[in-house]
Amino acid sequence: MRARRAPAARVTRAIRARGDAGTRARDVAPGATRRGASATPRATRRPSARETRPELYGLDASWDPLTSGDRRESEESRTPLPETLPNVRWGTSASEAYDLVIVGCGPAGLTAADEASKRGLRVALMDPSPLAPWMNNYGVWCDEFKSLGFDDCYRAVWNKARVIIDDGDADGKMLDRAYAQVDRKKLKQKLIARSVTQGVEFGIAAVDSCDNSDPNHSVVTLSDGRKVYAKMVLDATGHSRKLVDFDRDFTPGYQAAFGIVCTVEKHDFPLDTMLFMDWRDEHLSPEFKRANDRLPTFLYAMPFSETEVFLEETSLVARPGLEFDDLKLKLKERLDYLGVKVTKVHEEEYCLIPMGGVLPTFPQRTLGIGGTAGMVHPSTGFMVAKTMLCVRTLVGTLDEALKAGKRGDITGALEAAEAAQMNNGKFDADATAALVWNSIWPENDLRMRTFMCFGMETLMQLDIDGTRQFFDTFFDLPKDVWAGFLSWRIQPVGLLSLGVNLFALFSNYMRVNFVKSALPFMGSFFAN
Ligand SMILES: Cc1cc2nc3c(=O)[nH]c(=O)nc-3n(C[C@H](O)[C@H](O)[C@H](O)COP(=O)(O)OP(=O)(O)OC[C@H]3O[C@@H](n4cnc5c(N)ncnc54)[C@H](O)[C@@H]3O)c2cc1C
Incomplete structure (x- = not known):
């Protein structure tokens, strides 16, 4: 039987380590709101019904979560995984370079392979076990996944979600937003089936390194010694971040x-x-x-x-x-x-x-997506939907740049064409990479991420009472605000309104923590 002292000892170690890492202690401030001892009755702290402006948060005003969870079955999602995959045959020299070599066959890499091959790019995907089942239980908001066209890949759907704040109210708050567990097997089957049909080739090996010294192409070295040429390389190795560089280490x-x-x-x-x-x-x-x-x-x-x-x-x-x-x-x-x-x-x-933490170095030649590109929501840990959405932007920008380079003119996407022409009429991989990084992390999104990192730091400052007060307040905000925040769809003015609303509704203890957490982020928030 376990010794009952163990948990407290471990938690104490964790708190000490937190101190070592240079973060602030989480002492309860005098006057902190305690359950049952709040100076202001909860009912009066709740926002009254008020006009909301969904467009501020990037939501479609006609959006109805209760109708967003239909479960169509598609042919691809029912196709079992093949026993073998088409092997890499191209990419043996600079003149036969793939348009895109993707490293990693998780949701990020495989969605990128599907999207890029759908646009006609020549794609190879490298992973030691591309047919291995995905192990994580992915949960998503249905409106996000439906807009991506993957609502045939649910294992289960719930029309509502519940948040229980404390023992005094076991019914909690009802969130009027449909949620689903992703059927990871179906999703993988669908993406593999489409990728194979669209001509993606697979390298069954880990990638050891990537040489970006030539301005027009990169050379990827596999663990079995093979070298594969690519115009662009996308690192989708998740949190192992095999190829993408970061400016500095972070905790x-x-x-x-x-x-x-x-x-x-x-x-x-x-x-x-x-x-x-x-x-x-x-x-x-x-x-x-x-x-x-x-x-x-x-x-x-x-x-x-x-x-x-x-x-x-x-x-x-x-x-x-x-x-x-x-x-x-x-x-x-x-x-x-x-x-x-x-x-x-x-x-x-x-x-x-x-x-949270720092983002990859911007720009850099190797592209990143998902865990390699800082796309985990810093306040919730969610990433799948955001990543899949960003894949479209990434591949769209890359496709424009590649096509403009091939046409040799500057019709179409002017910026991309100019980038592709910069290197004496040859495809310019560095300029293209800069365009792609800018497209997946535009200024608004950087500002949003800064705000979310601040949200994360605030949450880490809070004890159980503060945490409860935070979510009690957060989920009482208009749905378009909390839903927009959870789904990266909130615009700068929405963010400011969120901050002001939370601040107005918080107790003094929460306000102090809010301001303490905000200070380190103010510079980059306004710089962005
Ligand atoms: C247990 C768990 C539950 C999660 N639940 C959710 C959730 O509910 N909702 C949500 O939105 N997010 C969730 N996340 C967060 C995030 O969405 C997942 O981590 C997601 O799997 C990340 O996708 P990815 O494709 O970026 O990386 P991964 O899924 O980690 O895939 C990386 C791939 O790269 C390959 N690879 C690694 N190194 C190399 C190399 N050198 N060469 C070639 N290939 C390589 C690996 O084999 C792997 O296939 C969860 C994470 C975890 C760990």
Whole structure:
């Protein structure tokens, strides 16, 4: 049996390490709002109904989340993965260079292969195991995934999501936005089937290095010694960031979660609602309760049927990340409290996502997408939908530049054509790379990311009461604001309005933390 002192000891270590990393201590400020002792009754702190302006947050005013979760089946998503893939045959010299070599066959790399080959680019994708199943349980908001054309790749859909702030209100807040668990097998099948049909070739090997010394092409070296020529190379190796350079090292925050897909005797989660966050903690044993005051965790749950459910104990963000053993024990205590008896575990998920931190060096010759390009949402850890959307922009810009180079004129996308012509009429890989990086990280998005990193730092400052107050306030904001923030669709004016709204609704303790966290970000926010 585990020693009960272990969790507190580990958490103490984590807090010390946090101090070592140079971040601020998370002491509760005098006057901090406590549950049940709030000077202002909660009802009066909630925003009244007010006019919202969806266009400020990039949302379509006619958007209806409840109709966005239809589950069409497409031919490709039902096509089983092939046993073999077409091998790289091209790319043996500069004159036979691929238009694009993609490194990594995760969601980012494979979506890029699909999109680029659909546009007629000559594409190779390198990965030691391109047919290996994806292991992560991806959750997405349905409106995001539908707009990408992948709404035939859901395992399950919930019309609503729930957030439970504290033990005083077990019903919590209902979020009127449909959510889905991605059927990762179907999604991969669909993308592989389309890529193969569209002519993508695969190198079954890891990439060791990439030589960018020639201005017109790059040479990728595989672990088996083969060399492959490409006009452009896209690093999609996730958080291992094999090829993309970063200006400096950084200490990210970490989202840590332990989850299980399991059969239970019974549960009380309504089947039409997923549980986005449950911050209740009165059930915890004293040591975990104390640890939870400083490093809070929540339950994320997706009920598939009366007896099948995905349950995950999650630390939204902490530096360093929480330990999996603690998360497991906290999940167990929570399930005991909820009367959920697990009879079979089908799958365990160990989730550790680096969040925030510096972006890659801009521009650089090697392109990046997904984890290699800083696309994890710094306040939530979500990335799949944002990445898939950015793939379109990236490939579109690259395609324009390549076509302009081939035509030898400057019709069409003027900028791209000029870039492609800069090197004495030859394709200019450096100029093209600069264009592509600018297209996937335009100034507005950089500003948004700065704000989100600030959100992440704020969250790391907060104890359980502050965290509750933050989400209580955040999810009471108009839907277009919180949904826009969670989906990277909020425009600068929307961001400012979000900041001002939160500030107005916060207690003084929260305001102090808000300002403390904001100061380091002000320079880059306004510079962007
Ligand atoms: C457990 C977990 C759960 C998550 N859940 C969600 C979620 O619900 N929603 C969400 O939006 N995000 C989620 N994320 C975050 C993020 O979306 C995922 O990490 C996502 O898998 C990142 O996609 P990617 O394609 O960038 O990288 P990866 O999925 O990590 O794929 C990288 C690929 O690169 C290959 N590779 C690595 N090195 C080399 C090399 N040298 N040469 C060739 N190939 C190489 C690997 O084999 C792999 O196939 C989750 C992350 C984790 C870890």
